[in-house]
Amino acid sequence: MPSPLRLGLAGLGTVGIGVVKIVQRHADLIAARAGRPVVITAVSARDKTKKRDADLSGYAWEVDPVALAKRDDVDVFVEVMGGSEGAAKDATEAAIASGKDVVTANKALLAHYGQSLAEAAEAKGRVIRFEAAVAGGIPVIKALTEGLAANQMRRVMGVMNGTCNYILTRMQNAGLPYDVVFEEARQLGYLEADPNLDVGGIDAGHKLSLLAAIAFGTRVSFDNVELEGIGNVSIDDIRMADDMGYHIKLLGVAQMTGRGLEQRMTPCLVPADSPLGQLQGGTNMVVLEGDSVGQIVLRGPGAGEGPTASAVMGDVIDIARGFRMPTFGRPATGLVAATPAKSATPAPYYLRMTLLDKPGALAKVATCLGDAGISIDQMRQINQPGEDDHAVVLIVTHKAAPADIAHALGAIPATGVLQGKAVAIRIEAV
Amino acid sequence: MPSPLRLGLAGLGTVGIGVVKIVQRHADLIAARAGRPVVITAVSARDKTKKRDADLSGYAWEVDPVALAKRDDVDVFVEVMGGSEGAAKDATEAAIASGKDVVTANKALLAHYGQSLAEAAEAKGRVIRFEAAVAGGIPVIKALTEGLAANQMRRVMGVMNGTCNYILTRMQNAGLPYDVVFEEARQLGYLEADPNLDVGGIDAGHKLSLLAAIAFGTRVSFDNVELEGIGNVSIDDIRMADDMGYHIKLLGVAQMTGRGLEQRMTPCLVPADSPLGQLQGGTNMVVLEGDSVGQIVLRGPGAGEGPTASAVMGDVIDIARGFRMPTFGRPATGLVAATPAKSATPAPYYLRMTLLDKPGALAKVATCLGDAGISIDQMRQINQPGEDDHAVVLIVTHKAAPADIAHALGAIPATGVLQGKAVAIRIEAV
Structure with missing residues (x-):
């Protein structure tokens, strides 16, 4: 021996x-x-x-x-x-x-x-x-670095922070607001000592930046991950998205575009009946898309003693077997510094805003969207009983560039019909 | 270089x-x-x-x-x-x-x-x-042999023949009988020259036997895979299972039990809302369960030029990198000849039978089940308009051993109330 x-x-x-x-x-x-x-x-x-x-x-x-x-x-x-x-x-x-x-x-x-x-x-x-x-017990680094090594990767996506997914699915299933579920998660010991690592999307952003480096042959560039945590996801949005056939997930997406490397870790709407949409609790899911293989989906426990130790020991056994390769699957000195690209890939957006019940209010908002080149796919107005002076308006846009959405949202307050702040959440095709 | x-x-x-x-x-x-x-x-x-x-x-x-x-x-x-x-x-x-x-x-x-x-x-x-x-573009051999190498595997499952899954989902979605969809599949070029390799479950059985060898350290034992193809799956069963919240899949299951190695590749009912239940068309899914990692689910294209070539080239790149290990993840001379065990792991069963409309007919069937130690979870009687002399009875049993189900089915004809043949399909927990 x-x-x-x-x-x-x-x-x-x-x-x-x-x-x-x-x-x-x-x-x-x-x-x-x-x-x-x-x-x-x-x-x-x-x-x-x-x-x-x-x-x-x-x-x-x-x-x-x-x-x-x-x-x-x-x-x-x-x-x-x-x-x-x-x-x-x-x-x-x-x-x-x-x-x-x-x-x-x-x-x-x-x-x-x-x-x-x-x-x-x-x-x-x-x-x-x-x-x-990355993603606890799921052998995703191995799948990407080795199994799919013959592919030009197109996109890498994932729900990779079990605590955030626990909070979001618990909010949805129990109808509880963020603060209550956050406190539950803290008491269950699901949160890092600095909870912002979890709910701020930082931990998941770290993981995404490692996957992107392997997938695209670029230097790890965590600083260029567009980060948005789940702290602003309201139970209202979870409910209303659900009514429209979507679930809200903290979803990471990395893709190489003509303008550079897009990396974002943000709350997104995904179809409720998609594999990502159905992910419950602390389970993680990673989606790997390559030019030859198409789409591979990996699902499994994202944390915990057994799953994480399984992943550690899988690596140890690889070393014992004599498997040796560069950390990111090709020599580190050959990794290029990717041009960071602010997210510009168009997508449909979910918009929620509360409008004063004035004649022409909706038309003013629609004009702001139209002026920004955004067309509307679905619109719903929800009048709450006893709240006659305002109404909640839900809009799903056709595909729009993030900059155009930002432009429209910037213009809406000047109409004088908006109460509070408009919410915009990207709908990711998965 | x-x-x-x-x-x-x-x-x-x-x-x-x-x-x-x-x-x-x-x-x-x-x-x-x-x-x-x-x-x-x-x-x-x-x-x-x-x-x-x-x-x-x-x-x-x-x-x-x-x-x-x-x-x-x-x-x-x-x-x-x-x-x-x-x-x-x-x-x-x-x-x-x-x-x-x-x-x-x-x-x-x-x-x-x-x-x-x-x-x-x-x-x-x-x-x-x-x-x-195995499973086309999905890096499942790698996940099992390397990523999960520190686990004692408990169970390996999978839908691993895209043609069968195409036929079953097409029957379900279009409401078409097996023969019609089989002919469609043939004309689309989805079938092997000998179609029995696909629809007889042989191809999928080959794949399962390879996964079992790696998972359990046993010699490949294809001859001991219990094989049942999809040729007897009727559109009636697909519809009725659907009504009860199940989809029918050609599902492979390998597990090591105290009696030996169970391997089966048979039509099964799985919950319609489970990842396996939702698998459409030619997509494959493999479920790997290990003692430390828990459950890992891998999904992707099961065949086709790009996915299969991606898998071939992943292996080639491993060899180029110098990764070398025994074929089945441990020395072949050390693989043991597993004792084959006829499936004995209890499961709920779906039973469909047509009974003559005689007083006490249902009681007689229930007695046969009871005598075999099988208890009933759900029962439905469906009377078709214009068919007054007989009724279709659907039964979902509580967990029962396959041998007990066979015993009960053997006893029912003697009651004289059964028209035609009873159908029994295992319901697999997934």
Whole structure:
């Protein structure tokens, strides 16, 4: 039997303990599949005394993950601590510098430092693998980087933050407003310590930027992801969209256009009966579109101990098998800096606005849309009982450029018939 | 730049021409991703004069695929001829014997000779890859063998014959009987030369047997797949199942039980609103369930030039990158001969029977079910206008063992109230 592959595991939270359990439970299965045993030699976490749901007594303990990363008895540095700065970054850099391969679940780190880390690893002949960083247990990095490697990718889309999808589907199913469900999610432990990472779309944006880099051969460019969180999605919009046959999802879309790379992570309407529209709770879905393959849809658990540890260990077994390739599927030095393109791909839009009940109010709004070159597909007026002085107007436009929508929305207030603020949500073809 | 990887392409039908197109169109992209150029040096097909939709002038031509397989200027033998015997088998064996890696789309060949081919390849240090053999463009072999390699797999399921799914969804959507839609499918060119390969479930059974071998570490055992085609699925059952919230699919299920390996490819009812239930036309779907990852669902085109060639070229790029592993994800000599288990996993069943309109007819049927230990979840009686002497009875049972269902169905004719034959279709939890 060949020599074992030795893991140094940094981080003993949910995912780290999941990794320990798999390594212990499936030692024989993994050895058979990997062609050699996979063992943990050392672990790292701040508090050694904390009660954890696994027997760690056989492993050396390092309080400092940088020390772990440099150990001679570690072949692969497994980073499941999280955080884009500080210890995770220092330790990952140290691991590469001392000639270790890296398996990481850290999307934030790669979204910010993926290029420099990949260049450093490739200069050292080391690999960085990050299946667990995107869409939990779904082997989407593998599908995109390897399975679809013969395709010119056209578009990559996904619902990749389970917490946001939990909140949106819970709002819809229970008819509860955002604030109430947000608080529920916090109490269930579904939110990051900084909830804005989830509900602000940042975590999902990190993931999208990694998929885009692989798909289009571009440097990771998280700063150019158009980000809009779910904090402004109202229960009214969820209900009204539903009535019109749509569900609201925090949807990421990356596509290469003639003007450059579009990346957006924003609330979108998608058809209620589409696979994305039907996605409930914490489940993730990624859609990969290539010129030869057409459309591939992958669905699975986006987080949690088992699924995330499964993804980490899939990467570890690839390394044990000797699979080696550049971090983003082609040499990092050859990745180009994509021209960021502000979203210009036309789409239908859902508009909701409250109009004062004045003669000609609707005509004024329609004129603003028409002046911006936007034509109307559907319109509904909803008069609430007891609210005679205003009415809610719902509009679904034909395909319109985002800039034209913004232009029209900018012009409507001057009509004097708008109460409050108009809401516009893109309807994505999926 | 490292030396090119040289392909010998056997078969210039739809898939072969698709491979040629990708190699020619994406030479730069593939070289960037694979780390080396990928070129075709020689091709093989019987008729050189046939008009084909690609420029083949740069390639050596072999009429005999065995000669192609032995050429010194070929590194990888790409077999897209099809057929489990004759030329495909001879040429694949010759390729391995002369030290080539093999990429094949040939499920029939592997379902029958996978074990001996894998052993021969591994003895020679060669790889056989077959992503294109299962579920067309969906990278499911990769997901199962690599991405989920750290999982003890629990169950693998799938709709993996696009022609059958086309026929079933077309029957449902257009309300047409099987024979009419079968003839349509034939005229559209959707059927194999021997249609029984499709509608008899054989092709899909081949695919299931390959997934089961990887999932459970067992030798490919196609002969033990319980096969039932779609030829007996009636438009009546499709309509009545639909009324009760189910769609009928040709569904493969492989699972390891305490009694041994269950493999079946049979028409099943699945909930109409489940991802499998909603699958339309030629699209394939595979469901992979592992102990850590939970459930992963993969959906995509199951056939066609682009998707199948995409899968072939994904395998080629893996080989170019130096990814090497045993054919079924662990050494072929270590695969165990699974004990085949006749399906015994209990499930609810849909039963349809026509009963003579005699007093106590229904009670007699219910007694047969009760005597077999089967309890009834739902029952409906449908009296057709103008047909007063008999009625159609639909029953959905609670979970029952297949043997108990067979026992009850065997007892019902003796009651003297059954007209024709009772239909029983398993309802699979998905």
